[in-house]
Amino acid sequence: MDNNMTYKSAGVDVEEGQRAVQLMKRHVQSTFNENVLDDIGGFGGLFALNLDGIKEPVLVSGTDGVGTKLKLAFLMDKHDTIGQDCVAMCVNDILCQGATPLFFLDYVATGSLKAEKVADIVKGVAVGCKEAGCALIGGETAEMPGFYAEGEYDMAGFAVGIADKSKVITGRSIRPGDIIIGLKSSGIHSNGYSLVRKLLLEKEQMDLNSYVEVLNGTLGEVLLKPTKIYVKPVIEVIRKVEVKGISHITGGGFFENIPRILPEDVDAQINIDSWDKPEIFNLIQEKGNISLEEMYSTFNMGIGMMLIVSPEDKEDVLDILLSKGEIGFVIGEISEGNKQVKLCQE
Incomplete structure (x- = not known):
């Protein structure tokens, strides 16, 4: 042996x-x-x-x-x-x-x-x-x-x-009146999955292979959809327009990531009615009875990246993004404040 x-x-x-x-x-x-x-x-x-x-x-x-x-x-x-x-x-x-x-x-x-x-x-x-x-x-x-x-x-x-x-983009030149442009996410991206699994798979016992009509696909397909990469359209914007600040909306959602680029004397006012949310976020919020603040503290809510630009550059930025196959949304504005994110509705 x-x-x-x-x-x-x-x-x-x-x-x-x-x-x-x-x-x-x-x-x-x-x-x-x-x-x-x-x-x-x-x-x-x-x-x-x-x-x-x-x-x-x-x-x-x-x-x-x-x-x-x-x-x-x-x-x-x-x-x-x-x-x-x-x-x-x-x-x-x-x-x-x-x-x-x-x-x-x-x-x-x-x-x-x-x-x-x-x-x-x-x-x-x-x-x-x-x-x-x-x-x-x-x-x-x-x-x-x-x-x-x-x-x-x-x-x-x-x-x-x-x-x-x-x-190098630092956010230091951001001023009240500047415009916040949001870029669509492909879905949940790569954050909040501990909550997603706890809610949908453990509590609700949903099947990853089951077709969910409101999602227009199986739960697994939607949850595993890869994170969108924004490099090419955003680099094209940076080449042609002064971008004052960029925020990648990842873990911590809006409330953690947006302040990372804000000067101490301004707030970010976000109009949460200014873009269509992917249905997966509505499903999560309804199934878990999750508060609005918790949703925006955890997920990207359909906006994976934000650009902050001067008002006079807004249309140019939207046009450049569109030329690269990326749709931008005007989702908010910078105001005087103390580095806070404030959600508002129309």
């Missing part, structure tokens, strides 16, 4: 990891551009900076994960979109400083590595990178037996972008 211990007998399958690399390779390479200097498999990703037109380059970085939205991917055994969520959460954040994303790296950890599943995850990351116009230049896949439940994994990533120092 052979009692020799091996890494594989301890739960780590190196050969499966190598197979995963081969399966994900084409997805990774599909994001490469002329600035990427190496191929997948090196110890570090190499990226050559193109500084044309940039006088004082500033690198802007952001990191994030997907949160408990991953639980839905596990339940549905669907893993090819969750990577886009990870990319979106990072690139949308650095976009708020006016940065153009350059490259992205991901990290996936699991108890037992399945090559096809990891390749599906990375496929979603590659889709997100291409949507953001950045390269996936590296990452890490960790097999950690006994650390994660069977079939589960965690993932995170980080993005690096570039901006010209004189054009």
Whole structure:
């Protein structure tokens, strides 16, 4: 009887990891551009900076994960979109400083590595990178037996972008009378899923595969819809118009994210009747009897990103967004105050 211990007998399958690399390779390479200097498999990703037109380059970085939205991917055994969520959460954040994303790296950890599943995850990351116009230049896949439940994994990533120092968006120039333009979300994006799962799956016992007429799709399809990436239309706006502030509406909803870009002496007045809310938010609010303030403290409510501009630039911004396939809504105005978010209705 052979009692020799091996890494594989301890739960780590190196050969499966190598197979995963081969399966994900084409997805990774599909994001490469002329600035990427190496191929997948090196110890570090190499990226050559193109500084044309940039006088004082500033690198802007952001990191994030997907949160408990991953639980839905596990339940549905669907893993090819969750990577886009990870990319979106990072690139949308650095976009708020006016940065153009350059490259992205991901990290996936699991108890037992399945090559096809990891390749599906990375496929979603590659889709997100291409949507953001950045390269996936590296990452890490960790097999950690006994650390994660069977079939589960965690993932995170980080993005690096570039901006010209004189054009970094800080929010300092925001003044009363400025206009708030909201960009539609694709749905819940990647925040509030602990509440969603507790309410819809545990309390209401709803089936992820059941068709919900008011949602025009199955519950699982709607909940797993990937986070929208706003990079290309917003960068086009930034190139042509002075954008005073940008807010990515993520965890903490309106009340946490909007004040992050406001000066101390102004408020943001938000007209909550100025856009149509995706039906998933109405369903959540009704099923849970959730207050309006709690909804806007937790979810994006159909607005994934906000731009603050001068009134005279409003029409130009809306036109530029529309030319890039993005519909903007005038959802509010800046007023004198003390860095508060105030919800109002028509």
